[in-house]
Amino acid sequence: MSPRPDVSPDGAHLHRFSRAERWAHRSTAALMGVCVVTAAFLYVPVLAELVGRRTLVVTVHEWAGIALPVPVLAALGSRALRADLGLLNRFGPHDRRWLAAALRRDKRPSSRPAHKFNAGQKLYASWSAGATLVMLGTGLMMWQTHLVPLQWRVGATFVHDWLALTLGVVLAGHIGMAMADPEARHGMRTGWVARSWARREHPLWEAETRWETEKSSS
Amino acid sequence: MGRRVFLGTLALGAVGVAAGPHLQRGVEAFLGGASELDPSGLTGLLPNGGGFRYYTVTSSVPHKDENTYRLTVDGLVDRPRSYTLADLRALPQTRMVRDVQCVTGWRVPSTPFEGVRLSHLLDAAGVHPSAGAVHFTCFDGAYTESLTMEQARRADVLVALRMQDKDIGHTHGGPVRLYVAPMYFYKSAKWLLGITVTEKVQPGYWEERGYDIDAWVGRSNGRDDEPTA
Structure with a gap:
């Protein structure tokens, strides 16, 4: 199991991102x-x-x-980041429901169950990590012209150009969604999010802390 | 599952690199057709959308016109001189239609260039027997190029005044640029300022940064494009 989220003393805020994670995000x-x-x-x-x-x-x-890739690689030393990578890697039955609702454009929170990361964030994380490394590899082939034969370089240029365009669009989506959600930005800036926000956006994650609070108070 | 998406993306990238040359031809053909129907010109911004790309190595380039432009010919010659635009226009003009091939991969088909043969200017200046090469300078203040005397005397090397049947505009290197038809387009220096006859070849701007000096299309820079001349 992943470590349960820390809760602020008044119980109104949950700890979402560690300092190392926030700096890795900022630098990337x-x-x-x-x-x-x-x-x-x-x-x-x-x-x-x-x-x-x-x-x-x-x-x-x-x-x-x-x-x-350096900031994320450096932050791998942080246990919080490794735990979050584990969460991003794992897809559960609720992720399927979340994706189906997203495809239907069903925006009701009740039809979009999510743990700490929703299915869209999981897909974005895995895809953008892969795409970044593909950009890096193809970029290296174009930069170090004596590294690989010409045919590879033609292919590398092709992939680099089109993937750049795709990444640009996806990145704009990522930024656009962050702009539309001040509490999510607050979480990435300070590390803490409001419990009410977490209950709406990440109910399965928020539920774990309630269970913990109830257990400790009983 | 997340790992599978990650690895799948990497694998797709590798497949794209391997299949890239084929895919590129397909996309070029498709966008070539689409751009003819596209009045906005936005398809030109897509990769492999055709058309020229603008490259300059400096931050800004002065504009020169009818009154301010001069082309000098000097070095190992008997009669150094400078030409105004009117002088150059008064000389015999040659028009050629060839593909333009950039070393970064883009190609613009059948582009007309028109101007004075470089060999004509060299003959008019009277080249010394000791001369072995020609060096070019540009009024962007940074770019340089070179050709051997043999290359410079080819009939398909022009001091170009017109491109695509229009006077060459500033962004395309106007009012006067070099046009070396059989070589990659970095040899066709923009904003031509001076032609200096020298003893030996002096590497140009990109050549000091790794490009080939003898830049024949299809036979240099590790590329195998269809020759342009």
């Missing part, structure tokens, strides 16, 4: 932001004309890309 977001902005400078003609300095922009893009 910053590096990803640099990658996206420099990519736009290299790729969109209007912006390329505006910025120029191709050698510099390429260098920044390459090193930001190389560094992208």
Whole structure:
């Protein structure tokens, strides 16, 4: 079992993210932001004309890309992150219900049961981790031109370009959803979320703390 | 399950790399057709959507026009001189239609270029027997290029004034750019400022950063594109 969430003394707040996790998220977001902005400078003609300095922009893009996995790898030393990765990896029957409701555009909390992470967040985490590594691998093939034969490089360029576009759209979705949910952002900023929010968004997770509170008070 | 999604994404990426060349041709064909029906030009922004991409190595490039533009020819020559745009237009013009191939992979089919043969300017200047190469400088202040004398004298190497049957605009390297038809497009230096005849080849901007000096399309830079000339 995963460690049960810590509860604030007044019982109104739950601990959602450790300091290491928040810093890993912050650093990854910053590096990803640099990658996206420099990519736009290299790729969109209007912006390329505006910025120029191709050698510099390429260098920044390459090193930001190389560094992208570093924060999460460094934070693997944190038990909280490892526990959360375990939760993200595990799909239960409630995740199937959550996904079915999402596909039906059923937004009622009662039809979207979720533990600490809902099924959408689990898919996003796994997919974006994989996609980031694919971007890193294909990027390396384009950067170190003597590493692999030409045919691979053509394929790498193709994958890098199209996956960049896909990642951009998915990332915009991730940011858009965060913008629409101040309490979720508060959780990532401070580590704590309101119990009322958790009961609505992550009822199975919130229930574990109630069970614990009841047990300890009895 | 999450691990499976993660590994599946990685596997798809690998398949994409392996199948990329085939997929790319398919996407190019599809988008090529779509862009003809697309008045917004947005398909041009998609990967493999066709068209030119804008590359410059500096932060900003001065604009030059009719009054301010001068092209100088100097170095190991008997008669160094400078040309105005009007001077260049008064010389015999050559028009060629070839594909443009960039070393990063994009290709623009059948693009007309028009201008003065470089060999014409070299003959007019009177090249010394000791000369073995030609060096080009650009008014962006950073870019340089070079050709051997033999390459520079080819009939398909132009000092271009027009591209796609229009005067070359600033973003495409106007008012005057080099056009080296048989080589990757980085040889076709934009914003051409000076032509200096030298003894030996001096590597150009990208060549000091790893690109091949003899940049024949399909036979250099580890690429096997269809030759353009």
